[in-house]
Amino acid sequence: MIFAVLTLLGPLVAFLINGLLGRRYIKNAAPVVAIAGVSVSFVCALILFYLVSTQGFSVDGTLYTWVIAGSLQVPFGILVDPLTSIMLIVVTTISLMVHIYSIGYMHGDKGFWRFFTYLSVFTLSMLILVLGNNFLMLFVGWELVGLSSYLLIGFWFFKKSAADACKKAFVMNRIGDFGFYIGLLLVIFTFRSLNYSDAFNAEAIHHVKETTYTVFGMNFSLLDLMTFGLFCGAMGKSAQFPLHTWLPDAMEGPTPVSALIHAATMVTAGVYMVARCNALFSEAHMTSQFVIFAGATTAFLGASIGLTQYDLKRILAYSTVSQLGYMIMATGVGAYVAAIFHLFTHAMFKGLLFLCSGSVMHAMHDNLDVRVMGGLKKKMPITHWTYLIGCIAIAGIPPLAGFWSKDEILAMTYGSGHTFAWLVGTGVAGMTAFYMFRSYFLVFQGTPRDQHLHDHAHESPIAMTFPLVFLAICSVLVGIVFGYPLEDGFIHHFLGPVLTPAHAHAHEMAHSTATALMALSIAIAVAGISVAYLFYVKMYPVLPEKTVKTFKPVHKLLLNKWYFDELYDFLFVHPIVMLSSVVFWRAIDVNVIDFTVNAFGRVPMWIGSVARHIQTGRIQTYIFTMVVGVIVLVAFFYTV
């Protein structure tokens, strides 16, 4: 318990110190404070991992009762189990590396201290997310990482594009959170508690398996509805189709942020959540189908767009979208261990790739267009080698990290009978290999396309290259260390107990099939790389140009990201703004309601203005009126 609390306290204290004293007193010493904070978390995470893996240590405790809602009590509670401890390792490792990297990368920025303050907020939020022992804690972390993401994407807030992007990210996430909220309410409705221990109780779940729930007059299976709601949150946070459009825009943030938040940790929160709720998801068959659909679609969409982009960071961003699709797809087919394993390896190599892109950006004077780069391998040897390692890892060439986890996802998908999803996944693997090596060849190989920029290029300082080397080593090793032998490695034994739903159908796959699948996925990766080599080294720039010409409409569609942004603007943004502005405000508020109210004001004034003519102040008129009145009255009484 003490270590878990310390894990949270490190970044919290760092945040408070930097936040309160940063501007005036700490200034350029802010990274010292922030790194000290995250180091505490890192050390605690290692200790917890050691304790959990060797002694079966676990914590499920309450710090204090946080919210009391009638009979419902929600604690501020902490849970440490194998899944948490793996996530802690991922979060704190990448966070620490990014902190160190940022010293070099953000050097000289006006908001230096502010950047590190935000990083501490993020680390804290992410740790709350993974350490909580109930859904509300998860939601708190969930929303707070959203806030940190908002702050960090909008770090250079004076750029309109950054300000737009951070708002878009927050709002898109909120759309998902709406579903998440409904999921939460259904969890309360079903289990009368928000604690994981109550909600993931096999008996309780068995009890409600057949229950239906009525929403707007329609009947749904309770579990399907609940998990679908929760999954909406995951679609927002993990940028799944159709809520994926915010992630590429989030690249407006500083590159270390892209590495930490928008590649390695925050965006994988959705995967973590689904894995955490595996007891619920594995019983919700409709939702699972949808999860597979969303995951596979996202994997394909991301990869297809990635093929055509020219902005280095955007290529990586779409690659992230695509890889997240893999993980989500894995959770859909019930391969939770494989999903978390891929999350783990992906964090290492994608974090590495992003940091490399930052290093390139640094050398290229913030230029990100791959068309002006080329031939950087001599100028930036460390960045070059580490980027290459990252590319091999993501492409799925053994024995690097990506191979083990990706192959497992594909094998499990195939094994569970989702052949179409497997086919998509395998195709995407080839595309991934292609576009990653496309970027590698364009940036590092060949001849410089902008001599001026090239002349000024230089390798980055040690603060930036150290994290690159560290993560490159991780990218090489984590797969084989944790995942070998396939489906029977350390990570499987470690996570198996928490991530294997009670009824898990053991998919006995023939040894030969497994080997064939493995061989196929290696072959696909090699093919992707070879095609990239052919296009961007051997026959550059003739072949790519020719291909673009031949498939012009397709290329345009992909280059414009399938026109999702335009579609959403057309379908949702403009109509809602018009409806609010023209109908609700101008028509109803101003013209109907206020007109009525003003009319109520005008009637007495009109009566007054008429009645005014009676009071003229002339005696003759009064006497005349009086006489007439008397006559009328007398006549009236006599006649009646």
Place this chain on the structure above:
Amino acid sequence: MEHILSILIFFPLAAALFLLVFFRGGKSTMWAAFAASVVEFIFTIPLMTNFDKTNGGMQFVEQTWWIKSLGIQYYLGVDGITILMIFLTTLLTMIAILGSFTYIQKRQKEFYIAMLVLETGMVGTFLALDFFLFYIFWEAMLIPMYLIIGVWGGKRRIYAAVKFFLYTLAGSVLMLLAIIALYYVHGQVTGEFTFDILKITSQYAAYSKGFQMLIFVVLFIGFAIKVPMFPVHTWLPDAHVEAPTAGSVILAGVLLKMGTYGMLRFCLPMTPYATITMMPYVAALSVIAIIYGALVAMVQKDIKKLVAYSSVSHMGFVTLGIYALNQAGIEGGILQMFNHGIITGALFLLIGLIYERTHTREIADYGGIAASVPLYATIFLIFTMGSIGLPSMGAFIGEFLVLVGAFEAFSDWAILAAIGVIFSAVYMLWMFQRVLYQSLNKKWENLADMNLREVIYIFPLLVIVFWVGLYPETFTSYIHESVKQLVEHMATAAVAMK
């Protein structure tokens, strides 16, 4: 401690008289008024600490005859529902006065007198347990507020003040009718003619269903105007935009809560049959307010108007929670009343202090000022996020409780209400972006950041926002018992109804 409630009510009035006689305006008046409001706030501290949280009934009761022949008493008391409102009132009045030092430039003395008289009216309204007394305080509150908008307001202040007055007066008249009707019917039923709120409440079972429905509708419309609920909300944007900062703070922070307080104290317990029948309709109106308010807020061009419409949306959550008629919902509603007071109050203060420097409230006139006023930007961001309902801040807890309660009572409406969490992010962040982010408008390059006085008056609100968010029990512990009684009362009535 015996007469603490009387002291709380009449101390500001006495201070106002003192100001009237001994001061001539200028700096000394401001400080004297501020000192009075601080003393008033300090009076609430023993009230809070000596309050018995395990007792859901009225405490610190003061009761004597006033006009015995008509059954009118001087009858005061405080329970869990009101105590937080008292705290909010004295806190916000103090802050609003400190926030007016540089904003109010003309007729300073009169302004501070109006503020203190207003405080007496507000505290009195919350504490009165006699209908007649309640009505007097209710009306007494209206006049200083009308003056604050009409005298110290912006360009269209007369229109706004008259509109405010007419709307509220319509509500008051309806309420008066209901009070007189209740007085007579209670008299006929029991033979005792009294304005005693608790006695009238306790006889609810004797009122026919038709009569309850009539009273409910009349009272409800009266209070709905104050909340304000759709479609009687259009006075709010005008009143807010034209009112000076202090006026907006008090208006949003306290006066709107009078409506929901009235519902809690009168509509629910006095006419439970009608309340239970009308529950779904009120829920529907609340949801309309939540979504409609948010959408209209989104397209506003004036920052203050935007926040005003957002109040319509947020108060929709309050009514939704209250009419869920269960523990979580009502507690959430009350907590949300409190949170809305704190957060919206802070937002109005922040808008006011930047208006003092720029003399514009048009969103389009701003842009990028986060670069020139970083501290301001940070604090503005915190309250923006608070308003959106970010966890770790108060409004999240309130909304969560409301949604939990509402989901139990009418799940479909709760689902629709939850859409509000999307729209609140849209309009607040869009405004935030256009005002503080993007490229810096050259005009505001040398804008001065918040000064010490401004930081001091925002600070308590900042602390409370996080306090409620991280440890809400400090505040909700006051309301548990009273709400429990109310819920039990409604449950008994529901059983009797069948």
